[in-house]
Amino acid sequence: MLNRINARIGANVCLHDLRHTLCRRLFDDPGLNLIDAQQVMRHRRITTTSDYLRPRTDEVIAKVHEHYTRPKPSPRPLTGWAYDPNDLADVLGGA
Template structure:
C-alpha cells in the first residue's frame, strides 16, 4: 500500500492481507457509487453526502457517531497507539520495524511503547542465572612471564 509522506511524495506502507481485503471491498463500494480514485487522488473518500476526500474532521465525525452508538470514546490516536503496542509485543518485529511503520522520526518515541511485564522479566533473569555455563577453555600456547608478574604484584 502507498501513502503520502510529509513532503507529499508516495511512500510504501506495510499492511496486513486483511487490510487489503477490506480496502478492495471499500473500493468496490466506491465504484458502485460511480467513483474510482485516480492514482494521484486520496484513497479514502466520504460515503455520506457528496463524494469528497475523507478529511481528519470527517473521520472524527465517523468515530464520534460510532462512539455514541457503542458508548465508547475511541480516537484515531487510540487506534495508532494500539497498532504500535501490538507491533512491539510481536517478537518477530524489531523496534526499528515498528518505528518505520509508525513513521516516528526518533527511536526514542517508539521506545516509549516498550512495556516490560514483570513476570516475563523475572522468568528471563531466572533463565539467565540458571542456564548452564560452558566450562572455561584452558589457554594454551603461552604463559605469564614470572618477571612481569613480579612487576605487577611485587616479589613474593
C-alpha cells in the same frame, strides 16, 4: 459499546488501551520493525512509538530467570600463554 462491556465485566478499558495493545503486538511480530509500527500507529515522531517499547514486568522476570538458570559455560583453557616463574616471583615476592 466499550462502556457496556466495561460495565458487564467490571473493567475500565478505554480506546487508548487498545492502541497500546496493538503497538505491543506489532513489536512482538519479528517480521515488523519500529518504523512499521510507527506507520501503523500514525505517530509523527519515532520517539513517540519507541515509548511503547518499555518491557512488561513479566517479560523482565522471565529473562532474568532464564539468565540465572542457563548452564554456565566451561572456562576455556589459556593457550599460547606462559609465564616465567622468576618474573612471577619478582612481582609477587618470594624466592
